[in-house]
Amino acid sequence: MEKRRQMRTAVLSVQAGRVALIGMTRAELRAWATAQGWPAYRGDQLFMWLYARQARSFDGMTDLPRALREALTERAVIEWPEPLRRDVADDGTVKYVLRLTDGAVVETVFMPRPDGRATVCVSTQVGCPMGCRFCVTGAMGFGRNLTAGEIVGQVLVVRADHPEVVGWNVVLMGMGEPLLNLDAVEKALDILWDPRGLGIGPRHTTVSTVGIVPGIRRLMTRPVRPRLAVSLHAPEPALRARLVPVERKYGLFELMQALREVPLETRREWVTIEYTLIGGVNDRPEHARRLARLVRPLRCKVNLIPYNPAPIFPLEEPTPEAVEAFARILRSHGLTVTVRQNRGRRVMAACGQLGYEFVRPEARGPAEGTTGP
Ligand code: SF4
Incomplete structure (x- = not known):
């Protein structure tokens, strides 16, 4: 009995001691291969198998010698998030509920295009x-x-399910x-962008922030940058502070200054301004006029997102007429405006709806007497 317990403990410690390879950049895999006593180019081969060919085990890495594959099996693991559920909406959107190795759960959304x-x-x-x-x-x-491995792992899971897709965009939204997790995000971007792996270019990658000013400055002064989307949601500080608490730390004018400083070098670069339209809160014509004055000095596009209802909030969708009028006013000021489709609403996969089933049950109904922001 004691011997069996010792053996089980030994097996567990070997498993615990194995290195997780998903989340390593090509440079890190080359360095790791060298540290194992192998030539650095083995790291390049591993990188290609892990990300371009999406190998799930070392057995199938047929251009590696058998002894090397056996050593890899002893020393390393390939871990992807585990799909617990795939909820498919009528429009083809799929919400993935994914379990991570420690049992934590996140959601990821697949959206096909025509x-x-x-x-x-x-x-x-x-x-x-x-x-x-x-x-x-x-x-x-x-x-x-x-x-970084858990961020990239979401892309691997979804991509493996959809071999028919001819090209990918990744949005960190x-x-x-x-x-607030920039070290891991930057590493994940380096992996996603590497042409020997997934090869999803920076122009097809968007990072969305609610306005963390130091993070914007750091991310957007990298030599290679993703597209940037910034959630404003209100054209003046008092209203914004009611909707987006970060306004109290990084105020609207400091944020606008940071956006003006983003180096946009070609005409194909711009900042996307995200604005969730909430019925009766921030969707009136005067809000549109103020927003236009605020963002017109930027090279930007405005993406209007009609609020997607969730029963936990006492908020209302904007009317279609209010959305149309808001967009018309912005366009009359020379701005490029898109209105986001409410994709995946039926399966709670639309913007602002992720995580509904993980909210405490007692929080899933508006508290008595609440009036919203
Ligand atoms: S609370 Fe929601 S909208 Fe705000 S930053 Fe977090 S995920 Fe984005």
């Missing part, structure tokens, strides 16, 4: 500490940051505030 391309919306944190007043993920509270 031209054969698709977008995957990935999470960067378990829950979110920002507490935006209309966002279900914010109501979950904060669990922990994801690792799922659960969490990416710029």
Whole structure:
């Protein structure tokens, strides 16, 4: 009995001592291969198998010698998030509920497009500490940051399910505030962009922030940058502070200054301004006129997001007429405006809805007497 217990402990410690390879950049894999006593180019081969060919085990890495594959099996693991559920909406959107190795759960969304391309919306944190007043993920509270491997792993899971897709966009707009987890996000971007791996270019990658000014400055002064989307949600500080608590730390004018400083070198670069339209709160014509004056000096596009209802908030959708009037006013000021389709609403996969089932049950109904922001 004691011997069996010791053996089990020994096996567990070997497993615990194995290195997780998903989440390593090509440079890290080369360095790790060298540290194992192998030539550095073995790291390049591993990188290609892990990310371009999406290998799930070392057995199938047929251009590696058998002895090397056996050594890899002893020393390393390939861990992907485990799909617990795939909820499919009528419009083809799929919400993935994924379990991570420690049991934490995140959601990831697949959105196909008519031209054969698709977008995957990935999470960067378990829950979110920002507490935006209309966002279900914010109501979950904060669990922990994801690792680079857990961010890239979401893309691997979704991509493996959809070999028919001809090209991928990745948006870091799922659960969490990416710029509060910037070390892992930057590493994940390096992996996603590497042409010997997934090869999803920077122009096809968007990082969305609610306005973490130091993070914007750090991310957007990198030599290679993703596209940036910034959630404003209100054109003046008092209203914004009611919707987005981060306004009290990084105010609207400081944020606008940081956006003016983003180096946009070609005409194909711009900042996307995200604005969630909430019925009767921030969707009136005067809000549109103020927003136009605020963002017109930027090279930007405005993306209007009609609020996606969640039963935990006493908020209303804007009327179609209010959305149309808001967009018309912005366009009359020379701005490029898109209105986001409410994709995946039936399966609670639309913007602001991720994490609904993880919110405490007692929080899933508006508290008596609440009036919203
Ligand atoms: S909108 Fe984004 S930043 Fe705000 S609580 Fe939700 S996930 Fe967090």
